[in-house]
Amino acid sequence: MFTTGSKLLIGSAAAAWIFAAIYGIANDGALGTLGLISAAVALTFLAGLNLFVRDSTVSAMDHDAFEDSASAQATARPSLWPLLVGLGATTITLGLVTNRTFFTLGLIALIAGALEWMVHGWSERASGERAYNSAARNVMIDPLELPVAGAIGAAVVVYAFSRVMLGLPTATVTVIAFGVVAVLVVAVAALVSVKRDLSRSTLTGGLSIVVIALIAGGAVAGLIGERDIPEHVTTADLAEQNECSADETEADHDASQTVAAKSNVAAEVTYEDGELHADVPGFDGDFEALTLARSNPSNVMFRNESKGEARLVIDLHPATDDDGLPLGPERLCTALVEEGGTQLLTILIDRPSFDVEQGFALTVPGSAAKLQVVVP
Amino acid sequence: MSTSLPAPDSNRIRLRMAAICVGATVVLASCASDAPQDTWKPEGKYAQDIQDLQWWIFGIAGIVGVIVFAVIAFVLAKFKDRGQPIPEQSHGNAFIEYVFTAIPALLLLVIAVPTWAAVFALNDTDNADCVVNVTGQQWWWEYDYPVDADGNICGFAPTGRAAPIITSGQMVIPVDAKVVIRGTSRDVIHSFWVPKLNGKRDMVPGRVHTWNFHANQAGIFAGQCGEFCGLSHANMRMEIVALDDADFQSWLDNQLEPYQSPRQGTRAATGEQTFVSQCSRCHQIDGLTDADGDLVVSSPEQFVWSGAAPNLTNLMTRNTFAGASWDLVTEDRRQRVWEASPDEFGALYLEGVTSETLNEIDLKEWLRDAPAKKPMYTDPENLEATDGKTRGMPFLGLSEDQINDLVAYLIERK
Numbered sequence: 059m060f061t062t063g064s065k066l067l068i069g070s071a072a073a074a075w076i077f078a079a080i081y082g083i084a085n086d087g088a089l090g091t092l093g094l095i096s097a098a099v100a101l102t103f104l105a106g107l108n109l110f111v112r113d114s115t116v117s118a119m120d121h122d123a124f125e126d127s128a129s130a131q132a133t134a135r136p137s138l139w140p141l142l143v144g145l146g147a148t149t150i151t152l153g154l155v156t157n158r159t160f161f162t163l164g165l166i167a168l169i170a171g172a173l174e175w176m177v178h179g180w181s182e183r184a185s186g187e188r189a190y191n192s193a194a195r196n197v198m199i200d201p202l203e204l205p206v207a208g209a210i211g212a213a214v215v216v217y218a219f220s221r222v223m224l225g226l227p228t229a230t231v232t233v234i235a236f237g238v239v240a241v242l243v244v245a246v247a248a249l250v251s252v253k254r255d256l257s258r259s260t261l262t263g264g265l266s267i268v269v270i271a272l273i274a275g276g277a278v279a280g281l282i283g284e285r286d287i288p289e290h291v292t293t294a295d296l297a298e299q300n301e302c303s304a305d306e307t308e309a310d311h312d313a314s315q316t317v318a319a320k321s322n323v324a325a326e327v328t329y330e331d332g333e334l335h336a337d338v339p340g341f342d343g344d345f346e347a348l349t350l351a352r353s354n355p356s357n358v359m360f361r362n363e364s365k366g367e368a369r370l371v372i373d374l375h376p377a378t379d380d381d382g383l384p385l386g387p388e389r390l391c392t393a394l395v396e397e398g399g400t401q402l403l404t405i406l407i408d409r410p411s412f413d414v415e416q417g418f419a420l421t422v423p424g425s426a427a428k429l430q431v432v433v434p
Numbered sequence: 435m436s437t438s439l440p441a442p443d444s445n446r447i448r449l450r451m452a453a454i455c456v457g458a459t460v461v462l463a464s465c466a467s468d469a470p471q472d473t474w475k476p477e478g479k480y481a482q483d484i485q486d487l488q489w490w491i492f493g494i495a496g497i498v499g500v501i502v503f504a505v506i507a508f509v510l511a512k513f514k515d516r517g518q519p520i521p522e523q524s525h526g527n528a529f530i531e532y533v534f535t536a537i538p539a540l541l542l543l544v545i546a547v548p549t550w551a552a553v554f555a556l557n558d559t560d561n562a563d564c565v566v567n568v569t570g571q572q573w574w575w576e577y578d579y580p581v582d583a584d585g586n587i588c589g590f591a592p593t594g595r596a597a598p599i600i601t602s603g604q605m606v607i608p609v610d611a612k613v614v615i616r617g618t619s620r621d622v623i624h625s626f627w628v629p630k631l632n633g634k635r636d637m638v639p640g641r642v643h644t645w646n647f648h649a650n651q652a653g654i655f656a657g658q659c660g661e662f663c664g665l666s667h668a669n670m671r672m673e674i675v676a677l678d679d680a681d682f683q684s685w686l687d688n689q690l691e692p693y694q695s696p697r698q699g700t701r702a703a704t705g706e707q708t709f710v711s712q713c714s715r716c717h718q719i720d721g722l723t724d725a726d727g728d729l730v731v732s733s734p735e736q737f738v739w740s741g742a743a744p745n746l747t748n749l750m751t752r753n754t755f756a757g758a759s760w761d762l763v764t765e766d767r768r769q770r771v772w773e774a775s776p777d778e779f780g781a782l783y784l785e786g787v788t789s790e791t792l793n794e795i796d797l798k799e800w801l802r803d804a805p806a807k808k809p810m811y812t813d814p815e816n817l818e819a820t821d822g823k824t825r826g827m828p829f830l831g832l833s834e835d836q837i838n839d840l841v842a843y844l845i846e847r848k
Contacts, residue, residue, distance in 0.1 A: 106455025322641035349580035353741025408735035
């Protein structure tokens with residue numbers, strides 16, 4: 059009387075209603091009850107629909123269609139996907155007792171293998187012809203497989219290239235990457251375009267050699283390690299050493315004069331004619347005081363519209379420990395900004411203004427410019 | 435497999451069950467009435483703008499949907515496999531394809547123009563009457579009202595001293611005012627959502643997002659965080675309270691009143707000491723002093739991963755606590771406030787919480803064991819990921835006497 063699919067859906071709907079009732083009564087109608095009821099309603103609808111169309115299977119009266127249907131055909135094709143699923147499950151188990159990397163790799167293998175296996179199984183029941191089923195499988199899964207395979211391949215090549223570039227000295231990298239390799243690529247491309255009868259296997263072989271060489275080079279360079287990259291002095295170092303003055307320092311050399319993140323800052327502070335003004339989103343007009351939330355990193359955009367270079371500084375007056383040592387940085391500052399330039403200053407103040415006698419203020423060293431900062 | 439036709443009786447039973455299932459779906463999927471967060475009952479200009487846009491789009495979509503489902507149902511019924519020959523197959527009809535492309539394109543154009551206009555209108559934050567800074571943090575909302583260049587707070591001049599006001603849980607705004615919030619977050623992405631007053635706006639750490647609110651009349655409007663933000667996302671709620679101008683002025687002036695210490699020798703005075711020793715590590719009450727007369731300044735940045743805890747100055751002027759998850763007032767009082775007419779609402783709300791209307795049960799449960807009431811990351815054995823700092827209020831191990839003292843002290847905070 060009831061088809062197989064209908065039995066599953068009716069059973070699932072009934073179970074969902076029962077669970078919803080039990081959960082709702084036991085938890086006094088807690089939020090999860092609504093989710094279970096929604097699931098039950100959806101399953102009930104699907105059960106009704108499936109009852110009406112009787113699982114959409116081939117009619118038992120249509121003998122030819124019945125014998126030609128996929129269900130009546132022979133056994134499944136061989137497949138490696140079950141092996142991948144098993145491997146994934148085992149690696150997950152191993153990862154649970156060793157480390158997260160194995161767990162993650164196993165999970166990826168399990169999900170990928172299960173998806174491929176499901177599609178493989180579905181395609182085998184699509185029709186009675188194996189060639190058609192194979193094409194159907196490709197149509198279904200190629201939009202996912204090809205981009206993922208391409209992305210993985212590209213990631214491997216890029217990563218190997220980066221290890222090679224990081225392993226070599228800077229000057230050598232410049233010569234190799236932007237000189238020799240570029241010339242070789244152009245030369246090979248020109249040869250391929252001229253020699254039109256170049257066989258596919260030759261081309262494939264040549265490209266494979268290049269990729270393998272790159273991956274091997276990347277592996278070797280990765281094992282050797284990166285070259286020494288000298289550390290640059292930053293404005294954080296300036297602040298630590300109490301050097302946020304109007305004088306130029308090493309951190310200001312080649313400092314960027316523009317900021318990529320231009321929107322949704324806490325305020326835009328402009329230095330012009332010896333004064334600081336704040337443009338605060340949401341407020342109309344300029345401000346002479348800025349309100350920042352306590353213990354919240356707030357981005358302030360500093361724009362220098364004066365003649366000459368300037369930097370924005372804020373003294374943080376951090377609390378001190380029992381030995382009188384500050385519990386946080388004492389000041390923050392931007393790099394020196396040229397006329398028309400901008401810099402971003404991220405300010406985190408963890409004390410309210412009323413706890414600091416002199417309060418907080420943004421200043422520009424070498425000028426009397428001052429903008430009060432209020433922390434409620 | 436059996437090749438005989440199903441018996442007529444079982445066919446009828448099957449069809450009847452199918453009809454029951456589909457019919458039950460329609461009945462059981464009906465909406466609740468009078469829900470506090472019903473987006474289809476706007477109470478402000480911006481929510482009304484959204485409603486004015488969406489109802490006719492919903493109508494169009496509904497008509498299209500009914501037509502599509504009706505055609506599907508017709509095809510399912512008429513061409514159901516009863517053993518008849520497969521119909522003649524074709525490669526399609528160009529004219530029909532052109533029509534079925536043009537109609538949806540036209541519909542989308544008709545929908546797009548007013549939608550575009552509405553989106554820009556909703557995001558216009560110029561000429562605000564009131565600006566409030568909103569900061570989301572796991573799992574509560576902080577509101578601070580800055581002093582503007584004219585010395586006003588939220589467009590109103592304080593009667594006394596002007597200073598920023600900081601509060602949490604309930605955001606109080608004037609009625610019929612364009613309120614612009616400047617929202618951000620201290621930790622993860624949250625979303626500020628009060629459905630009867632406007633849509634959602636994400637609160638993103640490191641960014642300030644503006645959003646508008648407007649309330650037509652006095653009342654209280656419920657909302658909740660609309661972006662999954664962790665363990666107690668479902669318990670991160672907010673309420674917007676709209677007051678008439680006179681009531682808002684009273685509220686504002688009250689918030690700026692100087693701190694009043696409890697009378698010596700009372701339970702509240704003992705509670706004040708308990709607060710200083712137990713609670714002031716994280717919670718700030720402005721003006722509170724210690725035994726030496728020094729201002730007590732909280733240092734939540736040392737104990738809380740996100741760096742702040744709710745400011746409890748004038749706690750009892752609010753109706754909720756713990757991220758607006760629980761009421762500070764009894765159920766009767768809550769019902770009275772929520773169901774009050776706009777004319778009565780202001781006076782009721784400004785009464786605040788009294789000894790008679792205090793919801794002692796929930797407040798004491800919270801003080802007794804906050805993590806048991808609201809899931810938070812406060813287990814001292816599992817704080818390695820946050821450098822030993824908690825996300826939320828930890829279990830304090832207070833005695834019942836301490837809890838009673840604290841309640842006696844807090845009830846006076848208004």
